[in-house]
Amino acid sequence: xxxxxxxxxxxxxxxxxDAAFELLDQEGVDGVTIRAVxxxxxxxxxxxxxxxxxxxxxxxxxxxxxxxxxxxxIQNGLQQGLEDRRERLKVFADSVIxxxxxHPNRYRxxxxxxxxxxxxxxxxxxxxxxYEPLIHLFEQGDQKEQRSAETSGIALWSMVHGYVSLRLxxxxxxxxxxxxxxPRERAIIDALFDGIASK
Amino acid sequence: xxxxxxxxxxxxxxxxxDAAFELLDQEGVDGVTIRAVxxxxxxxxxxxxxxxxxxxxxxxxxxxxxxxxxxxxIQNGLQQGLEDRRERLKVFADSVIxxxxxHPNRYRxxxxxxxxxxxxxxxxxxxxxxYEPLIHLFEQGDQKEQRSAETSGIALWSMVHGYVSLRLxxxxxxxxxxxxxxPRERAIIDALFDGIASK
DNA sequence: CATCAATATGGACAGTGTCAATTTAAGCAA
DNA sequence: TTGCTTAAATTGACACTGTCCATATTGATG
Numbered sequence: 001x002x003x004x005x006x007x008x009x010x011x012x013x014x015x016x017x018d019a020a021f022e023l024l025d026q027e028g029v030d031g032v033t034i035r036a037v038x039x040x041x042x043x044x045x046x047x048x049x050x051x052x053x054x055x056x057x058x059x060x061x062x063x064x065x066x067x068x069x070x071x072x073x074i075q076n077g078l079q080q081g082l083e084d085r086r087e088r089l090k091v092f093a094d095s096v097i098x099x100x101x102x103h104p105n106r107y108r109x110x111x112x113x114x115x116x117x118x119x120x121x122x123x124x125x126x127x128x129x130x131y132e133p134l135i136h137l138f139e140q141g142d143q144k145e146q147r148s149a150e151t152s153g154i155a156l157w158s159m160v161h162g163y164v165s166l167r168l169x170x171x172x173x174x175x176x177x178x179x180x181x182x183p184r185e186r187a188i189i190d191a192l193f194d195g196i197a198s199k
Numbered sequence: 200x201x202x203x204x205x206x207x208x209x210x211x212x213x214x215x216x217d218a219a220f221e222l223l224d225q226e227g228v229d230g231v232t233i234r235a236v237x238x239x240x241x242x243x244x245x246x247x248x249x250x251x252x253x254x255x256x257x258x259x260x261x262x263x264x265x266x267x268x269x270x271x272x273i274q275n276g277l278q279q280g281l282e283d284r285r286e287r288l289k290v291f292a293d294s295v296i297x298x299x300x301x302h303p304n305r306y307r308x309x310x311x312x313x314x315x316x317x318x319x320x321x322x323x324x325x326x327x328x329x330y331e332p333l334i335h336l337f338e339q340g341d342q343k344e345q346r347s348a349e350t351s352g353i354a355l356w357s358m359v360h361g362y363v364s365l366r367l368x369x370x371x372x373x374x375x376x377x378x379x380x381x382p383r384e385r386a387i388i389d390a391l392f393d394g395i396a397s398k
Numbered sequence: 399c400a401t402c403a404a405t406a407t408g409g410a411c412a413g414t415g416t417c418a419a420t421t422t423a424a425g426c427a428a
Numbered sequence: 429t430t431g432c433t434t435a436a437a438t439t440g441a442c443a444c445t446g447t448c449c450a451t452a453t454t455g456a457t458g
Contacts, residue, residue, distance in 0.1 A: 008405060008406070008454060008455075012406085029313075030313060033444090034445085044408070046449095047406055047407075049447075050406070053447095055447095111364065111368050111370075127370075147378060148386075151383065154362070154371060154383065154387055155391060156395070157361070158361035159361055161361040161364060162358055162361025165361065169312050171326075179346060179350055184353065188350055188357060191391070192390070192391055193395060195393045195394030196354060197394075211436080211437085232415085233415065233416090234414070235414095242438090243437065243439075244414095244415095245438080246436080248417085249436050249437075250436090252416090253416075402455105402458095403454105403457100405452100406451100406453070407450100407451075407452065408450095409451100410447100411448085412445100412447095413446090414443100414444080414445070415442105416443095418439105419441100420438075421436100421439095422435105422437070423437095425433090425435095426431100426433085426434105427430100427431090427432080
């Protein structure tokens with residue numbers, strides 16, 4: 001296996017994505033500059049342009065992949081086959097929260113509209129795919145029931161997304177707390193199911 | 200009133216803040232560059248440095264003021280003097296949602312940790328002030344009740360913050376919908392109070 | 399082998415934040 | 429008033445960024 005000529009990388013596109021993910025995870029989205037990615041691979045600063053025309057396009061590819069990961073994490077959880085709808089909704093919530101807390105910079109990127117090519121068809125498709133299981137979990141009943149199911153879905157999704165966002169921003173203290181043995185996130189999900197019963 | 204010498208602006212600090220707010224509202228946080236702000240006031244590109252050492256410091260001042268605005272909007276609402284706690288919690292939620300939807304770029308800036316000097320004492324103080332009314336609305340009862348009250352508070356705050364964030368990112372469709380005459384946000388707040396009662 | 403298109407290169411440009419040396423003038427003490 | 433100190437503004441510079449361009453290399457196809 002002789003040393004290949006180094007001029008053409010061979011698989012630069014994938015290498016760029018890997019390197020960009022590494023930078024994203026370690027330094028956040030600001031760390032993902034075209035030149036830094038190129039530098040980390042030892043290629044010219046303008047080499048990436050052949051595969052990602054702009055920085056936005058690169059970040060969009062990262063976000064698309066991240067949406068993909070999140071969605072399949074949810075799907076995996078749901079395939080364990082719990083029957084109870086309430087349990088299935090918890091799986092959805094747990095999956096999103098786990099992904100957000102484990103991959104903070106990826107999760108943040110998902111919602112950085114200013115960094116993304118928001119009309120990229122692949123990105124849009126993956127965003128839709130994320131909502132699909134949630135919608136599916138709520139679609140049933142007649143017209144009126146659907147209306148309130150929609151509201152329940154938005155309520156759940158809002159709470160989950162808000163909770164993760166606040167946690168990632170360090171706006172919930174203490175960060176890692178428990179409520180009678182359960183992590184806080186389980187408690188707030190239950191609160192939504194049962195109502196906070198303000199008396 | 201003769202024309203003053205133009206070398207010294209006289210009140211550059213306030214003028215910078217005003218101009219920066221204008222840019223923030225119109226173009227988002229990316230539009231708030233030191234040089235753009237200076238340009239819009241017709242001063243040298245490095246004049247702002249005398250008042251805000253770095254861009255982060257300028258944005259931090261904007262965020263601090265925005266927190267202030269949001270907090271006083273909440274306080275104003277609460278001073279109308281509704282007795283029912285449930286109603287008072289709704290006032291909190293409504294105030295945050297209204298501020299977020301009316302000042303999207305200011306609201307977004309509040310949570311852009313990467314753009315802010317997150318250990319600035321003024322900023323921290325204003326952030327605390329935001330949570331104060333929410334905490335106050337829940338503090339009562341014994342130890343165990345407090346624990347669950349805390350959970351309710353986090354649940355409500357998470358849902359409100361998540362809802363605004365999703366709306367601002369265009370992730371809730373349709374954007375402006377109603378549920379039996381009420382805007383969607385009222386419906387999800389009610390959902391949290393009463394529970395989504397997944398059967 | 400010859401050619402072509404894809405891919406990588408280096409150089410350039412405008413924009414940015416930030417630093418440094420300098421100039422201006424306002425405020426204050428004598 | 430005069431003179432000094434100092435805050436506040438100036439210009440200039442540097443390194444970094446994204447993006448464009450002309451050029452060079454090479455893999456693949458005829």
